[in-house]
Amino acid sequence: MSSVQIRAVNKAFGAHRVLRDVDFDVREGDLSVLLGPSGCGKTTLLRIVAGHLAPDSGTLQVGGRTLAGPGVFVSPERRGIGIVPQDGALFPHLDVAGNIAFGLPGRLRRKARTSARVRELLDLVGLPGAEDLPPSQLSGGQQQRVALARALAPEPQLVLLDEPFSALDAALRGAVRADVRHALLAAGATALMVTHDQEEALSMADSVAVMQGGRIVMHDAPANVYSTPTSLEVARFVGDVVELPVSANGETALGPLPEDSNVPPGGGIAVLRPEQLVLTPALAAPMGSAHAVVATVAEVEYFGHDTLVALDLPGASGGRVLARCARPPEPGSRVRIDIEGPVSCYATDSSGV
Ligand SMILES: Nc1ncnc2c1ncn2[C@@H]1O[C@H](COP(=O)(O)OP(=O)(O)OP(=O)(O)O)[C@@H](O)[C@H]1O
Ligand SMILES: [Mg+2]
Numbered sequence: 267m268s269s270v271q272i273r274a275v276n277k278a279f280g281a282h283r284v285l286r287d288v289d290f291d292v293r294e295g296d297l298s299v300l301l302g303p304s305g306c307g308k309t310t311l312l313r314i315v316a317g318h319l320a321p322d323s324g325t326l327q328v329g330g331r332t333l334a335g336p337g338v339f340v341s342p343e344r345r346g347i348g349i350v351p352q353d354g355a356l357f358p359h360l361d362v363a364g365n366i367a368f369g370l371p372g373r374l375r376r377k378a379r380t381s382a383r384v385r386e387l388l389d390l391v392g393l394p395g396a397e398d399l400p401p402s403q404l405s406g407g408q409q410q411r412v413a414l415a416r417a418l419a420p421e422p423q424l425v426l427l428d429e430p431f432s433a434l435d436a437a438l439r440g441a442v443r444a445d446v447r448h449a450l451l452a453a454g455a456t457a458l459m460v461t462h463d464q465e466e467a468l469s470m471a472d473s474v475a476v477m478q479g480g481r482i483v484m485h486d487a488p489a490n491v492y493s494t495p496t497s498l499e500v501a502r503f504v505g506d507v508v509e510l511p512v513s514a515n516g517e518t519a520l521g522p523l524p525e526d527s528n529v530p531p532g533g534g535i536a537v538l539r540p541e542q543l544v545l546t547p548a549l550a551a552p553m554g555s556a557h558a559v560v561a562t563v564a565e566v567e568y569f570g571h572d573t574l575v576a577l578d579l580p581g582a583s584g585g586r587v588l589a590r591c592a593r594p595p596e597p598g599s600r601v602r603i604d605i606e607g608p609v610s611c612y613a614t615d616s617s618g619v
Contacts, residue, residue: 269294270326272326275323285321288482290485302478347423348418348425363397369418391446406435418455426459431463446470447470478500493610508588510582511535512536523536524607537612538609543588544604545603548560548599
C-alpha cells in the first residue's frame with residue numbers, strides 16, 4: 267500500500283539533467299527520508315511532489331490519484347499536501363494560533379472549532395498553551411514545531427519536509443527531531459523528508475532513499491542501508507568506512523573475512539564499519555591464534571559515548587584503519603583486531619574505484 271508512487275520521473279533545467287528516471291514509493295503512514303549530497307536533486311523531487319514544478323516526463327500519484335503525468339497537472343493547492351519549509355517561515359504578524367489556523371481551509375479558519383483544532387495540534391507538537399505567543403518569542407525548534415502544526419492542520423494526505431532542522435543548532439536538533447517524529451507518528455501522517463545528514467536520516471526514517479546524481483541508488487530500511495549498502499558509493503555516503511582490498515578467497519590485511527561476507531568471485535574491496543573492528547589489548551589476547559592481527563594505536567578521538575581509534579595497518583588503504591569502541595586504548599599501545607561480520611564487499615570493476 268503506497269501513498270506516494272513516483273515512476274520514471276525526469277527533470278532537466280536547460281541542458282542540466284537533474285532527475286534521471288526516478289522511481290520511488292512511500293508507504294502509507296511511513297516517514298521516508300530522501301538522503302543525498304548537496305545538488306543531487308532532492309529539493310527538485312520534493313518540488314515536483316508539491317506541485318511547484320512539473321516533471322518533464324514520468325508520473326506522480328499520491329493516495330492513488332494522479333497528480334502529475336502525461337496531460338495531467340494538479341495545482342499545488344489542490345494536492346492535499348502539507349509543507350514544512352527549511353526555516354519555518356512563520357508569519358511574524360500572526361500569533362501561534364493564527365499561524366496554525368492559516369493552514370486550515372478559509373471556511374474553517376473563522377469557525378469556533380478552529381480553536382479546538384489549534385489546541386489539539388499544539389498538544390501534538392508539544393507546545394500546549396502557546397496560542398497567543400508571537401513567533402519572535404519562540405526558539406528555532408519551537409518555530410519548526412509550529413510550522414509542522416500548520417502543515418498538519420488540514421489533515422493532509424502527505425507532509426513534505428525539506429531540511430527542516432538545518433537552521434537549528436546541534437544540541438537542539440536531536441530533541442526537535444524526536445518531537446517531530448513523534449508528532450508525525452501520532453498524527454498518522456505519511457511524510458517525505460529531505461536531508462543530507464546521514465544521522466538524521468538513519469535515526470528518523472522508516473525507510474531511507476539514497477539519492478546520488480539525480481537517481482535513487484538504494485531505498486531500504488535504515489539498518490539495511492547502513493549495514494548492507496548496494497554500492498561502495500552508498501557505503502561511503504551513509505557512514506564512516508574502513509576499506510580493505512579483499513582477495514577471491516576472502517583474505518584482507520586484517521585476516522580472513524567472516525564466513526557470511528559476500529566476497530565477489532574475483533575479489534574486490536571489503537567495506538567495514540569502524541565498530542566491526544573489535545579491539546583487545548594485544549597482551550591480553552589469547553596466544554596462538556593463527557589469524558590474530560596486531561596493530562599500533564596511532565590516534566584516539568574520544569567522544570564520551572564512544573571513541574574513534576586510528577590504527578596503523580600496512581596493507582589498508584592509506585596505511586590506516588578506523589575502529590570505534592567503548593573504551594579508549596592508550597595511543598602507542600598494541601591492540602589485537604578481530605572482525606565482526608558480516609562484511610559487505612564490492613567487485614572493484616563495478617565500484618568505480
Ligand atoms: N530552478 C532551477 N533552475 C536551474 N537549475 C536548478 C533549478 N533548481 C535546481 N537547479 C539545479 O539542480 C540541481 C539540483 O538542485 P536541488 O535543489 O534539487 O539539490 P538538493 O539535492 O536539494 O541540494 P541541497 O542539499 O544543496 O539543498 C542543482 O545543480 C541546482 O543548481
Ligand atoms: Mg535542497
